[in-house]
Amino acid sequence: MVPAVVAVSSYFRKRRGLALSTSSVGAGVGTMCFPPLFRVLIEEYGWRGLMLVLSGVALNLVVCGALFMMPAKSNKKLESNDHVQKTGICSRCTRQYNDFFAVLHNRAFTVILVIITTTYLVYIVPFVHLPDLARLTGVTKGNASFLVSIMGIAGIAGRLVFGFVSTLECVSVLLCHAGMLLVCGVATLLCTLIHTYTLFAVYAAVHGGFIGSYTGFIAVVITEIVGLDQTANALGMLTFLGGICILLASPLAGFLYDTTGSYLTSFYFTGVVFLVCGFVYVGLILYRRHQRLHVSIN
Numbered sequence: 001m002v003p004a005v006v007a008v009s010s011y012f013r014k015r016r017g018l019a020l021s022t023s024s025v026g027a028g029v030g031t032m033c034f035p036p037l038f039r040v041l042i043e044e045y046g047w048r049g050l051m052l053v054l055s056g057v058a059l060n061l062v063v064c065g066a067l068f069m070m071p072a073k074s075n076k077k078l079e080s081n082d083h084v085q086k087t088g089i090c091s092r093c094t095r096q097y098n099d100f101f102a103v104l105h106n107r108a109f110t111v112i113l114v115i116i117t118t119t120y121l122v123y124i125v126p127f128v129h130l131p132d133l134a135r136l137t138g139v140t141k142g143n144a145s146f147l148v149s150i151m152g153i154a155g156i157a158g159r160l161v162f163g164f165v166s167t168l169e170c171v172s173v174l175l176c177h178a179g180m181l182l183v184c185g186v187a188t189l190l191c192t193l194i195h196t197y198t199l200f201a202v203y204a205a206v207h208g209g210f211i212g213s214y215t216g217f218i219a220v221v222i223t224e225i226v227g228l229d230q231t232a233n234a235l236g237m238l239t240f241l242g243g244i245c246i247l248l249a250s251p252l253a254g255f256l257y258d259t260t261g262s263y264l265t266s267f268y269f270t271g272v273v274f275l276v277c278g279f280v281y282v283g284l285i286l287y288r289r290h291q292r293l294h295v296s297i298n
Helices: 002-011 016-023 025-066 075-086 089-105 107-120 125-136 141-165 173-191 197-226 228-260 264-297
Strands: none
Touching (some): 002 197, 002 228, 016 025, 016 197, 025 197, 089 107, 089 228, 107 197, 107 228, 107 264, 125 173, 125 197, 125 228, 173 264, 197 228
16 A cells, blocks of 8 residues: 555645545445455355455555656655665665655654544444344345445445535645544434434444544545655555554454454444544644644744
8 A cells, every 4th residue: 555655646746635635535445345245255165265356466565566657756755765785784674764754753654643543443343243233123134234335335426525625725635634533423322313314324324434434534644744755654554553553453452352242332433533533633633733823922
Protein backbone atom coordinates (compact mmCIF):
# COMPACT_ATOMS: atom_id res chain seq x y z
CA MET A 1 0.00 0.00 0.00
CA VAL A 2 2.72 2.49 0.97
CA PRO A 3 4.64 2.38 -2.36
CA ALA A 4 1.39 2.78 -4.31
CA VAL A 5 0.26 5.79 -2.24
CA VAL A 6 3.66 7.48 -2.41
CA ALA A 7 3.89 6.90 -6.16
CA VAL A 8 0.44 8.40 -6.81
CA SER A 9 1.04 11.30 -4.41
CA SER A 10 4.26 12.21 -6.19
CA TYR A 11 2.43 12.87 -9.46
CA PHE A 12 -0.39 15.02 -8.09
CA ARG A 13 -0.61 18.18 -6.02
CA LYS A 14 -3.85 20.09 -6.57
CA ARG A 15 -6.01 17.02 -7.18
CA ARG A 16 -4.13 14.62 -4.93
CA GLY A 17 -7.26 13.76 -2.93
CA LEU A 18 -9.21 12.78 -6.04
CA ALA A 19 -6.26 10.79 -7.41
CA LEU A 20 -5.74 8.82 -4.20
CA SER A 21 -9.47 8.23 -3.74
CA THR A 22 -9.80 6.96 -7.30
CA SER A 23 -6.77 4.69 -6.95
CA SER A 24 -8.25 3.17 -3.79
CA VAL A 25 -11.58 2.30 -5.42
CA GLY A 26 -10.28 -1.24 -5.81
CA ALA A 27 -10.68 -1.75 -2.07
CA GLY A 28 -14.40 -1.09 -2.40
CA VAL A 29 -14.62 -3.43 -5.37
CA GLY A 30 -12.95 -6.14 -3.31
CA THR A 31 -15.35 -5.61 -0.40
CA MET A 32 -18.27 -5.85 -2.81
CA CYS A 33 -17.15 -8.90 -4.79
CA PHE A 34 -15.08 -11.06 -2.45
CA PRO A 35 -17.75 -12.20 0.09
CA PRO A 36 -19.90 -14.02 -2.52
CA LEU A 37 -16.75 -15.14 -4.37
CA PHE A 38 -15.28 -16.61 -1.17
CA ARG A 39 -18.51 -18.50 -0.54
CA VAL A 40 -18.47 -20.03 -4.03
CA LEU A 41 -14.77 -20.94 -3.85
CA ILE A 42 -15.13 -22.58 -0.44
CA GLU A 43 -18.10 -24.63 -1.64
CA GLU A 44 -16.21 -25.68 -4.76
CA TYR A 45 -12.63 -26.16 -3.54
CA GLY A 46 -12.74 -25.97 0.27
CA TRP A 47 -10.79 -23.54 2.43
CA ARG A 48 -7.42 -24.89 1.28
CA GLY A 49 -8.36 -24.32 -2.35
CA LEU A 50 -9.54 -20.83 -1.46
CA MET A 51 -6.15 -20.03 0.07
CA LEU A 52 -4.36 -21.26 -3.06
CA VAL A 53 -6.53 -19.04 -5.27
CA LEU A 54 -5.92 -16.01 -3.03
CA SER A 55 -2.19 -16.72 -3.06
CA GLY A 56 -2.23 -16.69 -6.86
CA VAL A 57 -4.13 -13.39 -6.90
CA ALA A 58 -1.65 -11.87 -4.43
CA LEU A 59 1.29 -13.10 -6.51
CA ASN A 60 -0.05 -11.21 -9.52
CA LEU A 61 0.34 -8.00 -7.53
CA VAL A 62 4.09 -8.37 -8.00
CA VAL A 63 3.58 -7.53 -11.68
CA CYS A 64 1.56 -4.44 -10.77
CA GLY A 65 4.24 -3.35 -8.30
CA ALA A 66 6.93 -3.72 -10.95
CA LEU A 67 5.12 -1.12 -13.07
CA PHE A 68 5.38 1.63 -10.44
CA MET A 69 7.45 4.58 -11.63
CA MET A 70 8.42 7.61 -9.57
CA PRO A 71 8.82 11.07 -11.13
CA ALA A 72 12.33 12.00 -12.22
CA LYS A 73 14.37 13.37 -9.32
CA SER A 74 15.93 16.79 -9.45
CA ASN A 75 19.71 17.17 -9.79
CA LYS A 76 19.91 18.37 -6.22
CA LYS A 77 18.14 15.24 -5.01
CA LEU A 78 20.41 13.04 -7.10
CA GLU A 79 23.51 14.73 -5.70
CA SER A 80 22.17 14.20 -2.19
CA ASN A 81 21.60 10.51 -2.87
CA ASP A 82 25.13 10.16 -4.32
CA HIS A 83 26.55 11.75 -1.20
CA VAL A 84 24.60 9.37 1.02
CA GLN A 85 25.84 6.37 -0.97
CA LYS A 86 29.46 7.47 -0.58
CA THR A 87 29.18 7.81 3.19
CA GLY A 88 28.64 4.08 3.59
CA ILE A 89 25.88 1.63 4.43
CA CYS A 90 25.96 2.31 8.19
CA SER A 91 25.48 6.04 7.69
CA ARG A 92 22.61 5.42 5.29
CA CYS A 93 20.88 3.08 7.74
CA THR A 94 21.34 5.57 10.59
CA ARG A 95 19.93 8.40 8.51
CA GLN A 96 16.95 6.35 7.36
CA TYR A 97 16.29 5.25 10.93
CA ASN A 98 16.34 8.85 12.16
CA ASP A 99 14.13 10.02 9.29
CA PHE A 100 11.63 7.24 9.99
CA PHE A 101 11.10 8.27 13.61
CA ALA A 102 11.44 11.99 12.96
CA VAL A 103 7.76 12.17 12.03
CA LEU A 104 6.87 11.51 15.68
CA HIS A 105 8.20 14.99 16.48
CA ASN A 106 5.16 16.28 14.61
CA ARG A 107 2.51 16.48 17.35
CA ALA A 108 -0.39 16.65 14.90
CA PHE A 109 0.78 13.47 13.19
CA THR A 110 1.17 11.71 16.54
CA VAL A 111 -2.44 12.52 17.42
CA ILE A 112 -3.63 11.42 13.97
CA LEU A 113 -1.61 8.22 14.37
CA VAL A 114 -3.34 7.42 17.66
CA ILE A 115 -6.78 8.21 16.21
CA ILE A 116 -6.38 6.07 13.09
CA THR A 117 -4.82 3.07 14.84
CA THR A 118 -7.57 3.20 17.48
CA THR A 119 -10.29 3.15 14.83
CA TYR A 120 -8.58 0.13 13.26
CA LEU A 121 -9.41 -1.79 16.44
CA VAL A 122 -13.12 -1.59 15.56
CA TYR A 123 -13.00 -1.00 11.80
CA ILE A 124 -13.75 -4.63 10.96
CA VAL A 125 -16.67 -5.08 13.39
CA PRO A 126 -19.53 -3.93 11.09
CA PHE A 127 -18.14 -5.95 8.16
CA VAL A 128 -17.92 -9.13 10.24
CA HIS A 129 -20.85 -8.90 12.64
CA LEU A 130 -23.51 -6.98 10.69
CA PRO A 131 -24.73 -10.08 8.77
CA ASP A 132 -24.99 -12.04 12.05
CA LEU A 133 -26.82 -9.18 13.77
CA ALA A 134 -29.24 -8.93 10.84
CA ARG A 135 -29.94 -12.69 10.87
CA LEU A 136 -30.88 -12.52 14.56
CA THR A 137 -33.70 -10.12 13.61
CA GLY A 138 -35.11 -12.50 10.97
CA VAL A 139 -33.19 -11.43 7.85
CA THR A 140 -32.44 -14.33 5.51
CA LYS A 141 -28.87 -15.59 5.16
CA GLY A 142 -28.55 -14.42 1.54
CA ASN A 143 -29.80 -10.91 2.27
CA ALA A 144 -27.63 -10.67 5.37
CA SER A 145 -24.51 -11.57 3.39
CA PHE A 146 -25.39 -9.00 0.72
CA LEU A 147 -25.14 -6.24 3.34
CA VAL A 148 -21.35 -6.48 3.12
CA SER A 149 -21.54 -6.04 -0.65
CA ILE A 150 -23.70 -2.95 -0.13
CA MET A 151 -20.92 -1.54 2.04
CA GLY A 152 -18.46 -2.17 -0.77
CA ILE A 153 -20.65 -0.50 -3.40
CA ALA A 154 -21.24 2.51 -1.15
CA GLY A 155 -17.50 2.65 -0.40
CA ILE A 156 -16.73 2.99 -4.12
CA ALA A 157 -19.24 5.82 -4.52
CA GLY A 158 -18.07 7.53 -1.33
CA ARG A 159 -14.41 7.54 -2.35
CA LEU A 160 -15.22 9.09 -5.72
CA VAL A 161 -17.61 11.72 -4.32
CA PHE A 162 -15.40 12.81 -1.44
CA GLY A 163 -12.34 12.63 -3.67
CA PHE A 164 -13.94 15.25 -5.90
CA VAL A 165 -15.10 17.31 -2.90
CA SER A 166 -11.55 17.39 -1.54
CA THR A 167 -10.41 19.28 -4.65
CA LEU A 168 -12.61 22.27 -3.76
CA GLU A 169 -10.64 25.10 -2.16
CA CYS A 170 -13.35 25.83 0.41
CA VAL A 171 -13.24 22.30 1.81
CA SER A 172 -11.03 21.27 4.75
CA VAL A 173 -9.76 17.73 4.22
CA LEU A 174 -9.11 17.30 7.94
CA LEU A 175 -12.62 18.43 8.86
CA CYS A 176 -14.13 16.06 6.29
CA HIS A 177 -12.06 13.23 7.71
CA ALA A 178 -13.24 13.95 11.25
CA GLY A 179 -16.85 14.26 10.07
CA MET A 180 -16.67 10.79 8.48
CA LEU A 181 -15.77 9.28 11.85
CA LEU A 182 -18.61 11.11 13.60
CA VAL A 183 -21.16 9.95 11.02
CA CYS A 184 -19.94 6.35 11.33
CA GLY A 185 -20.18 6.58 15.11
CA VAL A 186 -23.75 7.88 15.14
CA ALA A 187 -24.87 5.43 12.43
CA THR A 188 -23.31 2.45 14.24
CA LEU A 189 -25.03 3.31 17.51
CA LEU A 190 -28.38 3.74 15.73
CA CYS A 191 -27.83 0.37 14.02
CA THR A 192 -28.50 -1.33 17.36
CA LEU A 193 -32.13 -0.14 17.14
CA ILE A 194 -32.77 -1.62 13.67
CA HIS A 195 -35.05 -4.62 13.10
CA THR A 196 -35.78 -4.60 9.34
CA TYR A 197 -33.67 -5.50 6.32
CA THR A 198 -34.38 -2.15 4.62
CA LEU A 199 -32.92 -0.20 7.53
CA PHE A 200 -29.97 -2.57 7.74
CA ALA A 201 -29.32 -1.87 4.05
CA VAL A 202 -29.53 1.89 4.71
CA TYR A 203 -27.00 1.55 7.53
CA ALA A 204 -24.72 -0.56 5.35
CA ALA A 205 -24.82 2.11 2.62
CA VAL A 206 -24.18 5.00 5.03
CA HIS A 207 -21.45 3.29 6.99
CA GLY A 208 -19.82 1.75 3.91
CA GLY A 209 -19.77 5.08 2.09
CA PHE A 210 -18.25 7.05 4.96
CA ILE A 211 -15.84 4.42 6.32
CA GLY A 212 -14.64 3.70 2.78
CA SER A 213 -14.01 7.40 2.24
CA TYR A 214 -12.32 7.61 5.63
CA THR A 215 -9.76 4.94 4.74
CA GLY A 216 -9.30 6.43 1.27
CA PHE A 217 -8.55 9.85 2.77
CA ILE A 218 -5.91 8.64 5.22
CA ALA A 219 -3.05 9.12 2.76
CA VAL A 220 -4.33 12.59 1.81
CA VAL A 221 -4.48 13.63 5.46
CA ILE A 222 -1.03 12.22 6.26
CA THR A 223 0.51 14.05 3.30
CA GLU A 224 -1.10 17.33 4.39
CA ILE A 225 0.15 16.91 7.95
CA VAL A 226 3.77 15.80 7.38
CA GLY A 227 4.46 16.87 3.79
CA LEU A 228 5.23 14.75 0.75
CA ASP A 229 8.87 14.10 1.72
CA GLN A 230 7.83 12.40 4.98
CA THR A 231 4.72 10.65 3.64
CA ALA A 232 6.45 7.31 3.07
CA ASN A 233 7.87 7.21 6.62
CA ALA A 234 4.57 8.29 8.17
CA LEU A 235 2.53 5.77 6.20
CA GLY A 236 5.05 3.04 6.97
CA MET A 237 4.69 3.64 10.69
CA LEU A 238 0.91 3.86 10.38
CA THR A 239 0.75 0.62 8.38
CA PHE A 240 2.86 -1.22 10.96
CA LEU A 241 0.87 -0.08 14.00
CA GLY A 242 -2.43 -0.26 12.14
CA GLY A 243 -1.68 -3.84 11.10
CA ILE A 244 -1.21 -4.81 14.74
CA CYS A 245 -4.54 -3.20 15.67
CA ILE A 246 -6.38 -4.88 12.79
CA LEU A 247 -4.85 -8.19 13.89
CA LEU A 248 -6.33 -7.63 17.35
CA ALA A 249 -9.69 -6.38 16.05
CA SER A 250 -11.37 -9.73 15.36
CA PRO A 251 -10.31 -11.37 18.67
CA LEU A 252 -11.52 -8.25 20.50
CA ALA A 253 -14.90 -8.34 18.77
CA GLY A 254 -15.15 -12.08 19.47
CA PHE A 255 -14.24 -11.53 23.12
CA LEU A 256 -17.00 -8.93 23.50
CA TYR A 257 -19.53 -11.35 22.00
CA ASP A 258 -18.36 -14.29 24.11
CA THR A 259 -18.45 -12.18 27.27
CA THR A 260 -21.87 -10.59 26.75
CA GLY A 261 -23.55 -13.09 24.43
CA SER A 262 -24.75 -10.26 22.20
CA TYR A 263 -23.52 -8.64 18.99
CA LEU A 264 -24.99 -5.35 20.20
CA THR A 265 -22.09 -4.89 22.61
CA SER A 266 -19.60 -4.87 19.73
CA PHE A 267 -21.65 -2.23 17.92
CA TYR A 268 -21.99 -0.09 21.05
CA PHE A 269 -18.24 -0.25 21.58
CA THR A 270 -17.53 0.48 17.91
CA GLY A 271 -19.87 3.47 17.82
CA VAL A 272 -18.36 4.97 20.97
CA VAL A 273 -14.80 4.53 19.66
CA PHE A 274 -15.71 6.25 16.38
CA LEU A 275 -17.36 9.15 18.22
CA VAL A 276 -14.52 9.64 20.71
CA CYS A 277 -11.90 9.56 17.95
CA GLY A 278 -14.00 11.95 15.88
CA PHE A 279 -14.29 14.48 18.70
CA VAL A 280 -10.56 14.25 19.43
CA TYR A 281 -9.99 14.86 15.73
CA VAL A 282 -12.18 17.99 15.83
CA GLY A 283 -10.27 19.17 18.89
CA LEU A 284 -7.00 18.79 16.99
CA ILE A 285 -8.38 20.81 14.07
CA LEU A 286 -9.54 23.61 16.36
CA TYR A 287 -6.16 23.61 18.13
CA ARG A 288 -4.28 23.90 14.83
CA ARG A 289 -6.49 26.78 13.74
CA HIS A 290 -5.91 28.52 17.07
CA GLN A 291 -2.15 28.07 16.68
CA ARG A 292 -2.17 29.49 13.15
CA LEU A 293 -4.30 32.45 14.29
CA HIS A 294 -1.93 33.09 17.20
CA VAL A 295 1.11 33.02 14.89
CA SER A 296 -0.52 35.36 12.34
CA ILE A 297 -1.42 37.88 15.07
CA ASN A 298 2.12 37.90 16.44
